[in-house]
């Protein structure tokens with residue numbers, strides 16, 4: 001497995017890392033628990049040692065399934081989890097990164113994950129009111145208490161990230177980045193290099209779209225988030241399907257699958273550390289981990305880079 005040092009820590013993590021949003025079983029259509037557990041175990045067996053989750057995925061369930069699937073191995077791998085999105089009893093989410101909520105959320109994640117210390121703890125999203133320096137100061141206290149080892153920010157702007165590092169260095173930055181969604185990563189890639197933090201991409205497969213299995217006739221079950229995502233609607237969806245055609249051509253020539261090429265494109269992008277993939281089944285894991293261990297040629301990389309969708313170009 002291809003590895004990289006996590007943000008100057010000396011800890012090696014797999015560059016292809018497993019995301020735990022789908023295994024949380026909420027908002028992804030049908031998810032079978034036994035298959036989800038088998039998927040996590042297959043990832044571990046294939047050399048993945050970096051597992052990403054968040055307390056809000058499945059409202060706590062993703063952390064529980066991940067812990068159950070890993071069993072004793074949960075202490076051997078690097079588990080990253082996040083806090084900052086609360087939820088009500090009727091599953092209505094809202095953002096809160098206040099120090100008081102952080103302490104509660106952290107203890108709850110430790111309980112669900114059944115570990116004493118969270119290797120990598122992210123602030124999930126800005127909440128629009130808590131100064132990030134206050135959250136960071138509380139994270140430092142949690143680290144001093146031995147409850148977390150490393151700190152990351154997810155979905156923060158470059159300016160907010162800089163402000164946060166006035167309190168303590170960061171080991172990871174997480175951002176939405178894929179062939180279909182490139183805008184948010186643009187300012188964070190050079191910043192990650194400057195700060196020595198590992199940049200981790202989410203939505204790397206644009207929620208499954210870049211696997212090439214969806215087309216204009218695809219439909220999604222009631223609670224499936226893809227019913228409301230722009231990538232699957234209107235003009236952006238049509239553009240994405242054209243992008244997938246280009247991806248398919250490159251993949252065919254390489255004897256790879258579109259998912260593998262889409263993930264590889266991220267890994268070959270300068271300053272990308274790790275690409276997360278979500279998966280519900282072992283077969284998806286088996287396919288995705290084969291994005292590791294090879295490279296696109298400069299011409300192949302460039303050909304895919306040029307396929308930026310017009311909507312992305314317009315908003316840049």
Ligand SMILES: NC(=O)c1ccc[n+]([C@@H]2O[C@H](COP(=O)([O-])OP(=O)(O)OC[C@H]3O[C@@H](n4cnc5c(N)ncnc54)[C@H](OP(=O)(O)O)[C@@H]3O)[C@@H](O)[C@H]2O)c1
Pocket residue numbers: 018019020021022028029052053124154155174175201202203204205206207208209211213259276277278279280283284285287288
């Ligand atoms: N920081 C954040 O705010 C944030 C936000 C979102 C996600 N994340 C993290 O990033 C991870 C990855 O993002 P994601 O899970 O949202 O989306 P993703 O990796 O882009 O897509 C995951 C979905 O694509 C489909 N898929 C994956 N591999 C496949 C394959 N080889 N063949 C066919 N279908 C395949 C599966 O769904 P179907 O089978 O139903 O198509 C899977 O659930 C998450 O799990 C989470 O850990 C973080």
